[in-house]
Amino acid sequence: MASLAPTATLPPLGRLLSTPGQTVLQALQNLRSVYFPHQPCPILSQKKTSTSTRKGDETPFIDSGYASAEEDEDDDDNNGRILLSTASIPNTFATPPGEDDSDSDAREVLRADPFERAFAIKWLTGFISRAEIWVAEEDEDSVEGLLRSDLLEVSTIILSAFSGDDDEAEIDITRTFTFTMGPEDEGEHSPKIHVELNDAPISSEDHTSVGLQSWGSCILFAEKLCASKEVYLSDPRPLGTVDTSKKPLRILELGAGTGMLSIVTAKLLQGDMSMHLKPQPEIIATDYHPDVLANLKKNIDTNFPTSSSYSQPIQVDMLDWESPETDRAPFNEPFDIILAADVVYHPEHAKWIEACVSKLLQKHGVFWMFMAIRGTGRHEGLDKIVDATFVSKEVALGEMERGGADGHGQRLVVVEQEDIQRQGGVGRVDENCYKLPKICWM
Numbered sequence: 001m002a003s004l005a006p007t008a009t010l011p012p013l014g015r016l017l018s019t020p021g022q023t024v025l026q027a028l029q030n031l032r033s034v035y036f037p038h039q040p041c042p043i044l045s046q047k048k049t050s051t052s053t054r055k056g057d058e059t060p061f062i063d064s065g066y067a068s069a070e071e072d073e074d075d076d077d078n079n080g081r082i083l084l085s086t087a088s089i090p091n092t093f094a095t096p097p098g099e100d101d102s103d104s105d106a107r108e109v110l111r112a113d114p115f116e117r118a119f120a121i122k123w124l125t126g127f128i129s130r131a132e133i134w135v136a137e138e139d140e141d142s143v144e145g146l147l148r149s150d151l152l153e154v155s156t157i158i159l160s161a162f163s164g165d166d167d168e169a170e171i172d173i174t175r176t177f178t179f180t181m182g183p184e185d186e187g188e189h190s191p192k193i194h195v196e197l198n199d200a201p202i203s204s205e206d207h208t209s210v211g212l213q214s215w216g217s218c219i220l221f222a223e224k225l226c227a228s229k230e231v232y233l234s235d236p237r238p239l240g241t242v243d244t245s246k247k248p249l250r251i252l253e254l255g256a257g258t259g260m261l262s263i264v265t266a267k268l269l270q271g272d273m274s275m276h277l278k279p280q281p282e283i284i285a286t287d288y289h290p291d292v293l294a295n296l297k298k299n300i301d302t303n304f305p306t307s308s309s310y311s312q313p314i315q316v317d318m319l320d321w322e323s324p325e326t327d328r329a330p331f332n333e334p335f336d337i338i339l340a341a342d343v344v345y346h347p348e349h350a351k352w353i354e355a356c357v358s359k360l361l362q363k364h365g366v367f368w369m370f371m372a373i374r375g376t377g378r379h380e381g382l383d384k385i386v387d388a389t390f391v392s393k394e395v396a397l398g399e400m401e402r403g404g405a406d407g408h409g410q411r412l413v414v415v416e417q418e419d420i421q422r423q424g425g426v427g428r429v430d431e432n433c434y435k436l437p438k439i440c441w442m
Contacts, residue, residue, distance in 0.1 A: 004030045005110055005430050006120040007377030013126045016134050021147035024127075028154055031120055034110050036161050113428055114213055117162075118202045119378075124159040128152065173199045175214060179226040179264065193226055193267050196302050197258045200295050210345070211257030211292035216427025217342035218260040220420060220434060221370040225261070229268050236336055236366050248279040252335040252360060254319070254353065255343035256285035257292060259299045265339070266304070266313040284330050286319035293318060321352035326359050334362040341370040344382050350389040357439070358412060367412070367439040372431040383435065390414050390439050400442075410441045 003009070009030045011019050110116055131152040138145035177195045200212040225232050235249055249269075253262045262285035269281050285300070287293050297316045304312045315330060325331055338361055344350050357367050369390070373383045391399070396413040420434040427434075 003376045003430065004034050004107065005113075005377055005428075006031060006034075006116050006123065007379065008430060010120065010123045012378075013123065013130060016127070016130050017137060019134075021144055021151055024151050025147065028151065028158065031124075032158055034107050035117075035120070036158070037107070114199075114202050115210060115215075115428065121159065121162050124155050124162070127155055128159065131155070172201070175199055177219065177222070177260075179223055181226050181229070181268070183227060193264060195222070195260065195263050195267075197260065197263075197299050198295060198302070199258060200291070209289050209291055211255060211287050211289060212295055214258045214260055215342050215372075216431055217370050217372050217434060218257065219426055220423065221339075221341045221368075221436070222260050222264045224420075224436070225264050225268060232339075232368055233265060233268060233337065236362075236364050238364055241364075245278060249281040249337070250330075250333065250335040250362075251281055251283045251337045251339065253283070253285045254321070254338060254340040254356070256287050256296055256316075259285050259296045259303075259314070261339045261341060262314050263300065263303050270313060280313060282330065283314045284317055284335075285314050286317050288318060288320060319356075321349070321356040324356045324359055331360060334365065335360055336362050336365050338365065338367040340368070342372050343369070344371065344386055345379055347382065347385050350382070350385045354389045354412060361412070361441070363410065363441050365440070368436065369439060370436045371434060372427065373433050373435060374430045375432045377430045379430070390437060392417075393442055396442055412439050413442045414438065415440050415442065 010027050011023050131148070135145070135148045135152060138148055140146070140149065175197050177197070179193045179195070181191045181193060183190075197214050199214055202209050202212050233251075235244065237244065237249070251262075251265060253259075253265075256262055262283050266281075266283050269283075285296055287296060293316060300312060300314050300316065304314065306312055317330060319325075319331070338357055340353070343353065353369075361367055369386070371383055371386060374380050391413055393413045393415050396411060400411070414437040417435055417437040420436060422431060422433050
């Protein structure tokens with residue numbers, strides 16, 4: 001079955017004026033079949049017509065089936081429109097009758113995805129606010145004009161249906177994760193790490209609140225941290241250059257969200273270091289949205305209850321990638337390790353992150369950036385922007401020869417990269433696979 005994810009099927013609102021009604025119709029059909037497949041929808045339909053044309057495009061295109069299959073010679077007084085009752089003819093927006101179990105499962109996954117739901121609500125709200133101009137673009141008695149007018153009504157009905165079940169959606173969820181330390185083949189007696197996270201509802205009006213949820217990338221990266229701690233969390237500081245008995249290892253997480261990576265890192269490293277032999281690492285978990293930061297702090301409190309003899313191993317702070325405040329603690333000192341999982345969801349983010357990491361990473365430091373590769377939807381192709389921003393060492397060598405390094409003769413490059421396959425039950429439906437580049441100064 002083709003993807004029914006709202007991020008993949010809802011047309012861009014920025015190009016609404018050039019979008020034909022048939023395209024919007026199909027998008028709304030998909031949306032309703034995912035979220036409200038069994039709820040009837042009283043809609044207005046046109047008389048059946050075989051072909052239509054887009055404004056400014058004389059090429060005929062086939063009617064999608066929006067038109068009524070029932071024609072009545074006496075309905076001219078309605079300008080060719082027939083009101084569909086909730087109990088009469090088959091619902092135009094019902095789930096296709098030939099749906100098999102895999103289709104049903106795919107819809108179930110989508111219904112449980114808070115990001116897709118929030119995106120759908122935001123799109124419907126934006127469409128309704130723009131639709132008046134879109135409808136006015138066509139003659140009100142034309143086939144296209146009638147279709148657009150009816151689709152505005154349908155979109156309002158669907159948005160109301162979302163509003164009707166908001167009480168069910170607006171619920172915090174506590175998620176418990178168990179990760180095995182060391183290689184999987186060591187058996188069930190391998191030590192375990194337990195993490196408890198609160199996933200809060202995402203705002204449908206603010207995309208920066210996506211960090212209120214635990215996404216697939218942070219879960220998969222956490223598994224890798226636990227399985228191969230010595231690969232991802234070993235001290236990169238050159239021997240003899242720093243007194244490690246006095247100066248702690250500094251670790252930063254960008255876009256920490258619910259705090260998965262920072263919490264797992266703290267639990268892993270606490271088991272390694274004796275308070276009498278080494279200072280505990282400084283772990284800074286950062287994000288931008290106030291609600292995300294509050295939930296992040298709550299999750300750290302849950303996993304590391306404070307006592308009179310014990311201090312929390314993770315500090316929470318706000319960090320703006322576009323304008324990092326490097327003149328204040330804890331960002332006035334560079335970090336040895338920087339971690340990030342699925343932090344690029346806008347083309348500008350890769351550029352901001354590159355500039356931010358350039359200011360915050362030690363020259364001996366390592367930046368691990370776990371990223372989902374999405375083949376459909378509004379985030380499709382963002383991994384290619386990251387590839388162009390953080391180039392491979394081979395490409396960087398060529399650019400350095402042409403003077404493409406920073407003022408110190410260095411730049412951030414991908415020195416190695418791991419490709420990771422999708423795991424069943426983890427991640428959003430649009431996540432095809434993942435990659436984990438190791439980014440260093442060269």
